[in-house]
Amino acid sequence: MAKRIITISREFGSGGRFIGEEVAKKLGIAYYDKDIIGQIAEKSGFSTEYIKENAELSPKKGLFGYAFAGRDLTGKSVEDMVYEAQRKVILEIAEKESCVIIGRNADFILKDREDVLNVFIHGDMPEKVQRICRLYHVNEGEAAKMMADIDKRRMTNYRFYTEQKWGMAGNYTLSMNSSRLGYEMCEKMIMDCTKAGVAHSCICTSQVL
């Protein structure tokens, strides 16, 4: 198989991370998720704990959090520096080997490469809530709150750094509802595309109309 990068963006609770990990195992390629954090920390000089909390999520205050974040003399905020380190790490990984990368705006960061398949995994609210309850040992109300909070922060982070709307089909080559399709079907479809040599999605017109 030619070199292939698969980026997986996902709603919280949709199983996108699990699906990505399975695809990487089945294709025998590298998988990058939390293990990317150490590299970002090293590049940026921030602690792994700080990166874990901030590299993919917006400040809790949302877009204003970015706009009014403390900035140094070059106009860069702490969030910008972390993001820049993350961008460099993702570009280096993609240059190096076939892999699956979970989240972190990798679809946008790698938009100029021709060997990238961009996937978005979403799901139905009741199924996602049940999954979060099982995984995090929380009740339904807490699960719904976690989901709303994390997806909102991912969305804001994505919007701020890419100027695109998170979850628009046009940003991805393939978007799937894992609650309806099932995880195995999602994995199969990603692998079918990868084997067929389908590459990356462009920045599509649908979002500017």
Next chain:
Amino acid sequence: MAKRIITISREFGSGGRFIGEEVAKKLGIAYYDKDIIGQIAEKSGFSTEYIKENAELSPKKGLFGYAFAGRDLTGKSVEDMVYEAQRKVILEIAEKESCVIIGRNADFILKDREDVLNVFIHGDMPEKVQRICRLYHVNEGEAAKMMADIDKRRMTNYRFYTEQKWGMAGNYTLSMNSSRLGYEMCEKMIMDCTKAGVAHSCICTSQVL
């Protein structure tokens, strides 16, 4: 195969209609696109020409076109009456037989059924422009203008009647970039889902976050 309804929403020039027609042929099920217009005309009392121009597209003035449309004593505009006739026809068709329905907000109209697979087809701007040039014998500038105009009117119509955002992955079970995947791969994936008995997508959380 159990009864299956496949709705296909699509960007103008993405080949969604062609893909839907091929899927219907290959599965040996009914295909509804322009032929639905006669039925809507009959139900609404308007001419087929009027339906053709208005049933799927917003007035050229956009959302204001709906808001300030002339309304009768019940508060209904001409557009509302056409839409209501369209809704009834689509509900009747879905009740009757397995089929592919192109556009016309069928994904939303059929949201309470369990046997519906909702698909969104989009594509890359350069490939869509080339396709429109070939199909409509126009130059690239005219093709880009047609695309922008028609997609904007579809989007406005969808937003007005569904209160959802057209093109958000969460509205569909499966969204595909036909420029990247190729039409045959899109057809294969729709058929794989249909045969596996994958049913409809819910109104997903992603758009309210």
